[in-house]
Amino acid sequence: MSDALHPTEGIRLLLEREEIDGDVQGARYAAKIYTVTDCFSYTAELTMEGAATLVAIGAAATKTDEDNLSKLAKSTARAAKRKLAESLPPWPPRVLRWRGPGRG
16 A cells, blocks of 8 residues: 555545455455554455444554444445446445544
8 A cells, every 4th residue: 555545634444355255245355544644454344235344453443433434334335235236346346535634
């Protein structure tokens, strides 16, 4: 990852797809929370039912920042079901979002 992902304020949330289940009902993502000074790594298991399980790799981010990552992961999971119903690829290779300083 590039240092360019560290924001000057707020946080950046990144999901990068690592694997799709054989039946396309779930996917595993490498997830990161970038703050101005730090980067926190997670694995994220997403399902078509809209569920997302996050597991910190090393130190965890603040609860507020982790909640923001969880919301992004769940949103990505819910969208996957809609995309599959429309015959579109359900699991995006990469999702990147910014949240401002008043994020929680």
